[in-house]
Amino acid sequence: MITQRCWAEINLAALERNLRLIRDSLPPHVRYVSVVKADAYGHGIHPTAARLMQSGVDLFAVANIKEATEIREMGSGWPILILGPLLEEEDEALIEFDLIPTLSTEVELNRLCALSQKHQKQISVHLKIDSGMGRNGIWWNDAIPLIEEIKKHSEIKLCGALTHFAQPSDLSFTEEQRTRFLSILQNTEIHQKPGFLVHADNSSSLRSFDRNAIFNAVRIGLLQFGVSPPQGSILADLPVEPVLSFHAKLAMIKNLPEGTTLSYGRQYTLQRDSKIGIISAGYGDAIPLPCGNRAFGLINGQNYPLVGRVTMDQTLIDLTDAPSEIELGQTVTLIGRQKEKEILLTELATHAKTIPWELLCSITKRVPRVYTTIRE
Ligand SMILES: *Cc1c(COP(=O)(O)O)cnc(C)c1O
Numbered sequence: 001m002i003t004q005r006c007w008a009e010i011n012l013a014a015l016e017r018n019l020r021l022i023r024d025s026l027p028p029h030v031r032y033v034s035v036v037k038a039d040a041y042g043h044g045i046h047p048t049a050a051r052l053m054q055s056g057v058d059l060f061a062v063a064n065i066k067e068a069t070e071i072r073e074m075g076s077g078w079p080i081l082i083l084g085p086l087l088e089e090e091d092e093a094l095i096e097f098d099l100i101p102t103l104s105t106e107v108e109l110n111r112l113c114a115l116s117q118k119h120q121k122q123i124s125v126h127l128k129i130d131s132g133m134g135r136n137g138i139w140w141n142d143a144i145p146l147i148e149e150i151k152k153h154s155e156i157k158l159c160g161a162l163t164h165f166a167q168p169s170d171l172s173f174t175e176e177q178r179t180r181f182l183s184i185l186q187n188t189e190i191h192q193k194p195g196f197l198v199h200a201d202n203s204s205s206l207r208s209f210d211r212n213a214i215f216n217a218v219r220i221g222l223l224q225f226g227v228s229p230p231q232g233s234i235l236a237d238l239p240v241e242p243v244l245s246f247h248a249k250l251a252m253i254k255n256l257p258e259g260t261t262l263s264y265g266r267q268y269t270l271q272r273d274s275k276i277g278i279i280s281a282g283y284g285d286a287i288p289l290p291c292g293n294r295a296f297g298l299i300n301g302q303n304y305p306l307v308g309r310v311t312m313d314q315t316l317i318d319l320t321d322a323p324s325e326i327e328l329g330q331t332v333t334l335i336g337r338q339k340e341k342e343i344l345l346t347e348l349a350t351h352a353k354t355i356p357w358e359l360l361c362s363i364t365k366r367v368p369r370v371y372t373t374i375r376e
Helices: 012-024 037-041 045-055 065-072 088-097 106-119 140-151 171-188 345-351 356-361
Strands: 006-011 031-035 059-062 080-082 100-103 123-130 156-162 197-199 217-220 244-256 274-279 296-299 302-307 315-318 331-338 341-343 369-372
Touching: 006 012, 012 031, 012 045, 012 369, 031 197, 037 045, 037 065, 037 356, 045 065, 059 065, 065 080, 065 088, 088 106, 100 106, 100 156, 106 123, 106 140, 106 156, 123 140, 123 171, 140 156, 140 171, 156 171, 197 217, 274 302, 274 331, 296 315, 296 341, 302 341, 331 345, 345 356
Parallel strands: 006 369, 031 059, 031 217, 059 080, 080 100, 100 123, 123 156, 156 197
Antiparallel strands: 006 244, 244 274, 244 331, 274 315, 296 302, 296 331, 302 315, 331 341
């Protein structure tokens, strides 16, 4: 039998509870677009999407065709929106898998028209308007001519419009982005069609819905996984539960004398005779390099500091102050709860000098995802 040296535990029941909590805090007409790019933020696309389907999401959003096909192969009942720009050679997959692209340019429009004619099939699109992010989307001030052009093509069905905020913590710039976006809608009235989706907010902003009735969908990524965005948001106070925890086994314990330096680069010197544990995980799993000498691990519900530089496969932890005997094979929790104590993913991200989104994306393939599915 192969046992786990380290693993990520994914609590799908918590995911479902988070989804319901977020939904319940929004007016009932607001559509829930579940953002599951990057392998569902590292949680594993298949089990995650399956649970989200059962829990009642309205649409899925992903970054690219490959991610979209993985969801489409699970079922045909959910619209799938692709957030990123497509490469020309990917266009055919829109038809094959019944996917919705986000349209930003006239070049894309022409490609989609040709594709539609070739297959004799109408193509649904959402228009992406760049209101200040400077990434994909038509620059807001250039949007009206593109919209006029889209209107001329009956083979293209414009069924949504979206924008994306660059810095939700900056309220005045976000308001400016909102105003720019809304001015285009009000000028063109594209949103007046039944079923047309207008969306801007993600986990960090989430305030359009009560501010302006035009908005009728939200795109939720991070928050549904139980991680509150570090900058806060109107929904940041919702008691979402962490879905992912990360654990590793203690593989060795050794006594080392005062003055010994630890790990590569000798960045830590023992100030006393010490008991050092070896955790069987490193940056090749999910513990980012900057966590050395900064982050903590939980054993028996107690915090112990990581010491020395994190290596690819092993990380050192100082157990000198352990009040009771610590045994080989015990579980060290790097993200998650043990008894009364909890290490939040956002805390580990801070120690790793990164953001929670990136930390989730840096849990590698070597880490088995273990799913718990039971409703408590
Ligand atoms: C990733 C992404 C989201 C989700 O953002 P969260 O902060 O994780 O909720 C929403 N919209 C777009 C365009 C994205 O790229």
